[in-house]
Amino acid sequence: MAMSEEKSLNFIEEIIENDLQSGKYDSIVTRFPPEPNGYLHLGHASSICLNFGLTQKYPGYTNLRFDDTNPATEETAYVESIKEDVSWLGFTWKNERYASDYFDQLYAFAVQLIQKGLAYVDDSTPEEIALQKGTPTTPGTDSPYRNRSIEENLDLFTRMRNGEFPDGARTLRARIDMQHVNMLMRDPILYRIKHAHHHRTGDTWCIYPMYDFAHGQSDAIEQITHSICTMEFVPHRELYDWLIKQLEIYASRQYEFARRNINYTVTSKRKLLQLVTEKKVTGWDDPRMPTISGLRRRGYTPHSIREFCDRIGIAKRDNMVDVGLLEFCVREHLNQMALRRMVVFDPVKLVITDYQGEEWLNTENNPEDPAAGSRQIPFSNTLYIERDDFMEQPPKKYFRLAPGQMVRLKSAYIIRCDEVIKDEQGVVQEIRCSHLPNSKSGSDTSGVTVKGTLHWVSVKQALSVEVRLYDRLFSVEDPTDESADFMQYLNPQSLTVLPAVYAEPALSEATESERFQFIRKGYFVLDRDSSPGRLVFNRTVGLKDTWASATSKK
């Protein structure tokens, strides 16, 4: 008998299982450490799902830590949005922490290093420091201030803290090795002077620790067992470990995985910010943005994003994930939960000449989920159907309406096209049909089978709503390709607004928490721009359309 399938572990899970089995740890602690200088995006989702997922799978917990060591770029508004996004994705952090919580401790660590002769105050200018650094292929040179006495360093560092020097006048540097092959080990800057207001500590400080003197130390303070980051931090690991050793603090370990790249989009805070500031999108939560808030507004479900992160996995090699997988994940979830509704985007009038009056027909809300129940839809002899559901001269295998051809109207009757009314330009104005009275859905005794089923809306009860259709933001797979500025690859057709389409009346009660499938059209969600008299729907993703892809190929 087949055992329950054993899911293979990613390399970080393997490390953790080894650590747990060897007794190195009884439980683990991870952290998600965003800098509050922008909104979270799909790349962060991967890290969130990894870090939080690990402590759901293994004993332990995950902290949310804001890496707020640069007051120039960070804001409380970003902190709030990050918390909202992590929660929305479905994760709960054990402790909410800030690197700025540790500024006193970090300062004490720096003093400790000075006392051990492992750090010094440098008066060099940024240009001089850059020169001293050397290049990856040539060794660096010592700063003339490298051999100051411990007393002088202590005095200068205190005065730096006391605000006696202007921005950039001095730095605190680790005293390691200017000849080191790893550039990061060439006396890295630990503290810089910045007379700036911090979103949490206000004006208490005018010196701020650099990433390398804050991140690992915060990990140690929180006793993070597995500090997971992306591959570009690999060279930092040596410095991370050096500081642990010299400071004699808790030995957190850093592990790196490759950042997930997704085609037809960008996931870099800098580029996303540029899209916002240059008004190429309406904001961080524009439904075309790969931000969590954008995806949320677009109608993505937290579950579908988690599923996506799970499927793309974690590894160390460069990658370019197909955005089609994200779309697959959301379709899969929405198919199970979305309420079906009928909406006609590009209407043409259809009259059933041998039908009188009106009736309300019963139809299921979701064929995948009987528990979703059913609703009533109004039917009459004057309807709207999609213009492209009719062709006067249909190609082969066209299952829709054509002169003399029969189709079923979803949840209603089978009809046959008898006559087409056109204007002087030859544009179809009205399609006249007759119906099979005994073909009513649920009680069909006609014995007739048809290949096509069309969605429709009764003209008299039709609701007018706005629909916004989104396409990928960029028209090339890799907009970050250096051969041109990424802005040049923006897809001019990324947004299509249909200000007035015709919807069945049940949609008037739509709420933002519901998801809809407009039958044969795609998945939609109510946008917050809606007002009582003016409903706006965002298309989350279209339905798979094998007919359209087959016909476009010809």
Add this chain to the structure above:
RNA sequence: UGACCCAUGGUGUAACGGUAGCACUACAGAUUUUGGUUCUGUCUGUUAAGGUUCGAAUCCUUAUGGGUCAACCA
């Protein structure tokens, strides 16, 4: 002219010296009151050359290709 990281179908990811598997995509077919869903099937892969071994995607060497490193950013 250096150091470090990485290399499995079109894409993502497994195989831990012993049958190259899974998913997405694509393409067929069946079912279907959504050309959706579901079901079945098909195509496509270990960067290269040496070496170790009874046996190599896996270990070693070299080459090739991609990426990272010279912010008082994170």
